[in-house]
Amino acid sequence: MKINTAEALIQNWTGRTDPETDSWRWHQKIQPVQAGSPAGVALIGFACDTGVQRNHGRPGAIHGPQALRKQLANLPWLQTAPLYECGDIVCDDGDLETAQQQLASHIAAQLQAGHQPIVLGGGHEIAFASWSGLAQHLAAAESQPRIGIINFDAHFDLRDPQCQAASSGTPFAQIAEVCAHKHWMFHYACFGVSRMSNTPALFNRADALGVCYAEDLQMTVPQLNLLQQRLDHFMQACDHLYLTIDLDVFPASQAPGVSAPAARGVSLEVIEPLLIQIRNSGKLRLMDLAELNPELDIDAHTARLAARLIHQMTLTQQ
Numbered sequence: 001m002k003i004n005t006a007e008a009l010i011q012n013w014t015g016r017t018d019p020e021t022d023s024w025r026w027h028q029k030i031q032p033v034q035a036g037s038p039a040g041v042a043l044i045g046f047a048c049d050t051g052v053q054r055n056h057g058r059p060g061a062i063h064g065p066q067a068l069r070k071q072l073a074n075l076p077w078l079q080t081a082p083l084y085e086c087g088d089i090v091c092d093d094g095d096l097e098t099a100q101q102q103l104a105s106h107i108a109a110q111l112q113a114g115h116q117p118i119v120l121g122g123g124h125e126i127a128f129a130s131w132s133g134l135a136q137h138l139a140a141a142e143s144q145p146r147i148g149i150i151n152f153d154a155h156f157d158l159r160d161p162q163c164q165a166a167s168s169g170t171p172f173a174q175i176a177e178v179c180a181h182k183h184w185m186f187h188y189a190c191f192g193v194s195r196m197s198n199t200p201a202l203f204n205r206a207d208a209l210g211v212c213y214a215e216d217l218q219m220t221v222p223q224l225n226l227l228q229q230r231l232d233h234f235m236q237a238c239d240h241l242y243l244t245i246d247l248d249v250f251p252a253s254q255a256p257g258v259s260a261p262a263a264r265g266v267s268l269e270v271i272e273p274l275l276i277q278i279r280n281s282g283k284l285r286l287m288d289l290a291e292l293n294p295e296l297d298i299d300a301h302t303a304r305l306a307a308r309l310i311h312q313m314t315l316t317q318q
């Protein structure tokens with residue numbers, strides 16, 4: 001495990017500079033986070049594909065944070081909250097568990113400082129670390145925090161960690177185990193899950209754990225209203241939201257740069273309004289983006305899509 005510091009990474013935030021007034025871009029606004037920085041959005045990288053490798057996927061997500069920052073750098077600045085670079089946790093030695101612990105502590109520290117972290121993955125093993133960071137932070141003030149996990153994903157990622165090493169396929173089952181141990185509710189929604197990409201054993205585990213899910217086939221524009229009602233109902237039962245977006249939820253034509261591209265997928269047309277609903281709920285504490293694999297991307301389509309989602313989620317409610 002190693003750390004890329006915020007001060008080192010800030011040098012990489014370069015891009016176009018325009019002569020007109022009111023033409024700021026992200027690379028001109030981002031600052032390295034410091035103790036006492038006013039509350040803002042805190043970007044943290046998790047450069048890791050050890051979980052994908054353990055899950056027999058295609059490596060490359062370790063380069064995700066760098067590719068994503070490159071696309072974020074040139075976005076026009078429409079945001080109101082300050083934006084901070086907080087560095088990378090790099091898992092370069094196969095020791096996923098240590099890297100996850102480091103990321104969790106880093107996230108908890110940023111939350112404690114009043115920031116809203118956005119974590120740039122990295123394989124979906126990021127989710128166990130992200131949730132653990134939020135849990136650490138909330139446990140300091142609440143005995144039984146009501147956390148809702150919203151995952152946009154073609155997969156449940158509920159593989160049994162008792163039968164296999166922790167990986168990109170196990171994070172939500174790991175979280176369910178920790179919740180059971182702590183007597184916390186496990187409130188998990190998976191939007192976009194595909195019958196073609198999950199065995200019946202995983203659907204059965206989802207049912208046993210009371211997971212709220214919408215299949216890719218149900219996630220169409222005519223169904224959007226119903227999906228919004230279901231999302232609203234899910235969000236009402238919790239106080240804090242952790243949003244995680246596995247980019248393989250999108251059709252392969254929109255997101256080719258992932259380990260396991262979707263044959264069908266769910267279109268941005270449907271996902272974006274749901275994300276805006278989550279943003280506007282006032283309960284979102286933490287989000288991450290998982291599975292961006294620049295080595296498999298085509299003309300950075302997936303990285304651009306991921307950057308758009310981050311842009312959208314950091315806008316103030318209109």
Ligand SMILES: N=CN[C@@H](CCC(=O)O)C(=O)O
Binds near residue numbers: 057260
């Ligand atoms: N995070 C990925 N999870 C999927 C990967 C599936 C695949 O590689 O085909 C899973 O374990 O089900």
Ligand SMILES: [Mn+2]
Binds near residue numbers: 260
């Ligand atoms: Mn997936």
Ligand SMILES: [Mn+2]
Binds near residue numbers: 124153155157246
């Ligand atoms: Mn996943």
